[in-house]
Amino acid sequence: MVIIMGQGATVEHVDAVIASVEREGFSAFVNPGVERKVIAVLGVVDSRKTPLVEKFEALDGVERVTLISEPYKLSSRNYHPQDTVVRVGSVEIGGPEVVVIAGPCSVESREQILEAAHAVKAGGAKLLRGGAFKPRTSPYSFQGLGRTGLEYLAEAREATGLPIVTEILDPFDLPVVSEFTDVFQVGARNMSNFRLLQLLGRTDKPVLLKRGPSSKLRDMLQAAEYIMVEGNTQVILCERGIVAFDDATRNTTDINAIPVLKQWSHLPVILDPSHSVGHTRWIPAIARAGVAAGADGLAIEVHPRPAEALSDGGQSLKPDQFRSLMVQLGRVAEAIGRHIGDEG
Ligand code: PEP
Ligand code: MN
Numbered sequence: 001m002v003i004i005m006g007q008g009a010t011v012e013h014v015d016a017v018i019a020s021v022e023r024e025g026f027s028a029f030v031n032p033g034v035e036r037k038v039i040a041v042l043g044v045v046d047s048r049k050t051p052l053v054e055k056f057e058a059l060d061g062v063e064r065v066t067l068i069s070e071p072y073k074l075s076s077r078n079y080h081p082q083d084t085v086v087r088v089g090s091v092e093i094g095g096p097e098v099v100v101i102a103g104p105c106s107v108e109s110r111e112q113i114l115e116a117a118h119a120v121k122a123g124g125a126k127l128l129r130g131g132a133f134k135p136r137t138s139p140y141s142f143q144g145l146g147r148t149g150l151e152y153l154a155e156a157r158e159a160t161g162l163p164i165v166t167e168i169l170d171p172f173d174l175p176v177v178s179e180f181t182d183v184f185q186v187g188a189r190n191m192s193n194f195r196l197l198q199l200l201g202r203t204d205k206p207v208l209l210k211r212g213p214s215s216k217l218r219d220m221l222q223a224a225e226y227i228m229v230e231g232n233t234q235v236i237l238c239e240r241g242i243v244a245f246d247d248a249t250r251n252t253t254d255i256n257a258i259p260v261l262k263q264w265s266h267l268p269v270i271l272d273p274s275h276s277v278g279h280t281r282w283i284p285a286i287a288r289a290g291v292a293a294g295a296d297g298l299a300i301e302v303h304p305r306p307a308e309a310l311s312d313g314g315q316s317l318k319p320d321q322f323r324s325l326m327v328q329l330g331r332v333a334e335a336i337g338r339h340i341g342d343e344g
Pocket of ligand 2: 105106275301311312
């Protein structure tokens with residue numbers, strides 16, 4: 001249920017509505033919309049629906065009360081009609097610029113991440129990615145450098161000015177990851193780790209939430225809700241391919257997810273073509289498709305020497321491949337009235 005305040009509603013009116021919502025045993029979440037305030041009533045409404053609507057509608061300053069039928073509320077466009085722009089330093093995700101996040105799958109050494117950071121910056125990336133805690137299918141595969149990897153990432157940020165995005169695997173790692181990162185990445189395998197999502201919701205850093213490989217878009221928005229209801233509304237949704245029957249590619253890019261999520265939610269939506277496709281040669285095509293479909297950004301794996309990569313080398317672009325892709329992406333963005341990089 002959302003309570004939409006009239007244009008002339010005062011701060012006192014809003015406070016009185018919040019007090020009334022809380023007296024009924026719900027929590028109130030206020031979207032300070034520019035035109036008019038919208039208050040989400042969170043909790044189980046059930047059979048009290050009609051009397052509650054009538055009660056809230058009778059309060060001073062209230063224009064109307066509407067029920068949100070979707071299971072997600074704060075991430076819904078019905079609650080928050082305007083696009084959310086997530087800010088990371090001076091980078092804005094969800095505005096007219098298509099923001100590219102790039103870097104290796106894993107941080108492997110100081111030299112590797114510094115080289116990758118300089119290369120992706122030269123190509124026009126705005127954020128640097130790199131995993132220090134890696135979710136690997138096999139426990140015998142490279143698991144990441146942990147804290148040392150985070151220190152190298154911070155050094156690469158220092159050297160290039162690029163903010164960093166890195167994955168948090170477990171609530172246990174929250175103190176160390178928050179010490180270094182600018183954006184928390186929740187990996188596909190952790191989209192439904194609700195305890196982790198809740199804890200990230202209590203932080204003040206943006207969260208890049210990847211779609212579970214077998215998760216519906218509605219489930220993804222409810223995962224975003226777990227973060228938002230704790231107070232952190234800076235969530236970026238990321239399509240990264242889903243499980244389908246064909247094994248020609250690592251996953252199947254659900255390009256549909258981009259326009260659907262953009263309509264259902266106000267949160268920025270980005271595409272990770274690297275994990276969606278899993279093979280270097282097809283990544284440029286799907287990256288271009290993502291921009292054309294309206295993605296607010298892309299997350300692309302780039303490695304200085306993919307053949308030597310400790311993870312995901314087969315889907316990493318070389319720096320020169322990344323540079324030429326960025327030129328093409330700029331043209332696609334321009335064709336739909338957006339831009340990549342600073343010109344625009
Ligand atoms: C990654 O970004 O390196 C990664 C492990 O991605 P995903 O969680 O989408 O598999
Ligand atoms: Mn990877």
